[in-house]
Amino acid sequence: MAKERLRKGTAAKRVPLDLKGRIWIDGKEGTFLGYGRVILLERIQEYGSITKAARSMEMSYRHAWELVDSMNRQASRPLVESATGGRGGGGARLTEEGESAIALFRRFYEDFQAFLADEGKALSLS
Amino acid sequence: MAKERLRKGTAAKRVPLDLKGRIWIDGKEGTFLGYGRVILLERIQEYGSITKAARSMEMSYRHAWELVDSMNRQASRPLVESATGGRGGGGARLTEEGESAIALFRRFYEDFQAFLADEGKALSLS
DNA sequence: ATTCGTAATATACAACAGGGAATAACGAAA
DNA sequence: TTTCGTTATTCCCTGTTGTATATTACGAAT
Structure with missing residues (x-):
């Protein structure tokens, strides 16, 4: 192990910046x-049910339903199709539009994420 | 004016996506x-007063003061220095650290913003 | 017809963020 | 020592957001 090379004089302490951010895609009524929302779509795809998807995210069914409804209203074609009644009580499934939406946002x-990582290297505070 | 050239068959309507986002830099206590906050710093620099800076942004003094206090607590050295009393009742001014912070975040x-513009060109929804 | 679990919907409640307003503290200048 | 406008601080009110809970609608299978 080589000895660490130290600078003399005032040590300009390199402060690592914690860059954060949130991104989304807007629609006619605000967030689309x-x-x-994308995690929710993925869970609906996985479980075939809004109820189970919501529970798996520790989200209230009401909130989950509102998000789905909001996405469906703002998309040119629904991202989620749902059915009430039937053997299992009904269920929900992703349309092709829904799958495209996931891929797009992902x-x-x-x-x-790559942008944030790059910026973290470029920026610093003494 | 040339006649508009129309495509036949199913017109794959090119939907321009409205990409949005928020970024910030975290500190020990959350947002730093x-x-x-940066607009506020710039206004303090301009007016030499938290009160006037807040008013110019239609922000309550209380909120502005809390933001300044939060930034000062989380920075290695204060971004804003303030004085109470005196001829004009006191005032506030930006430190060098504060000016660096503005430049960094800017x-x-x-x-x-450039990232968002680039992504807008790269992504689309049919 | 009964059963079953989900979708769909309404109401009441809790938590939190921020705004408005009021007040005290401050200190240089007159 | 009085004046003045700002900083600093407290208390209350409100709007928003999401949770909790309850109820109804639904329809295939039994």
């Missing part, structure tokens, strides 16, 4: 797609 | 620097 989100 | 913010 955001991180939480890419946006990954690009943003 | 954000857009509103750069971060500009980079982010």
